[in-house]
Amino acid sequence: MKVILLEYVYKHGVAGEVIDVADGFARNYLIPKGLAVKATSGEMKRAQKLRDQAVVRRAELEQRMNDLARQIDGVELIFGRRAAVTGKLFGSVTTTEIADALMEATGVDINRRRISQQALREVGTHEVAVRLGNEISPMLKVTIVPEQELAEFLAQREQAENADADAAEEEAETPAEEPVAELDATVLEEPGEQQ
Numbered sequence: 001m002k003v004i005l006l007e008y009v010y011k012h013g014v015a016g017e018v019i020d021v022a023d024g025f026a027r028n029y030l031i032p033k034g035l036a037v038k039a040t041s042g043e044m045k046r047a048q049k050l051r052d053q054a055v056v057r058r059a060e061l062e063q064r065m066n067d068l069a070r071q072i073d074g075v076e077l078i079f080g081r082r083a084a085v086t087g088k089l090f091g092s093v094t095t096t097e098i099a100d101a102l103m104e105a106t107g108v109d110i111n112r113r114r115i116s117q118q119a120l121r122e123v124g125t126h127e128v129a130v131r132l133g134n135e136i137s138p139m140l141k142v143t144i145v146p147e148q149e150l151a152e153f154l155a156q157r158e159q160a161e162n163a164d165a166d167a168a169e170e171e172a173e174t175p176a177e178e179p180v181a182e183l184d185a186t187v188l189e190e191p192g193e194q195q
Contacts, residue, residue: 002028004040004047009035015156017049018044059152066135072108073138077101080150083123093120093144098128102140 001023008014018039024146037043077098082090095112103109116129120142128140143151
């Protein structure tokens with residue numbers, strides 16, 4: 001029997017697809033549960049509308065995902081962890097912790113499964129990919145510092161940011177110097193020396 005799926009059915013298809021299934025499966029499961037309808041000419045027109053709406057919804061979702069990807073691309077997250085002298089962590093920084101820190105830093109709630117599954121078990125800065133949109137794949141900078149050095153690291157970071165802000169402010173306040181006009185260094189000949 002030919003049926004039009006109204007919802008996703010595992011191993012059979014997605015909403016709007018016309019599939020051929022066993023009569024009993026259609027009559028006893030798909031149609032009573034509201035997962036499909038019998039493929040008649042009227043239902044085929046309705047299915048086309050479903051497919052068109054699905055395309056529009058998919059495009060909107062893709063646009064939102066790409067906007068979200070641009071928003072979180074390059075965000076730096078800093079973690080303080082217990083570490084050995086060699087730089088190896090006692091444990092690791094998990095995807096759940098990264099997702100929570102991202103939520104706290106940017107207000108963007110990302111499912112931990114969208115964050116790259118690489119294990120972060122060493123002190124340093126790591127690039128972590130997030131699978132979101134098709135246009136860009138945002139990269140998060142995850143910096144892990146030893147727990148005992150975290151306060152000092154944050155203080156140095158804040159001091160460097162303040163120095164950069166002060167330098168930018170001074171540059172904006174200082175009027176741009178006018179370029180000094182260079183003199184034309186042509187040699188003038190004496191009137192009596194011409195040949």
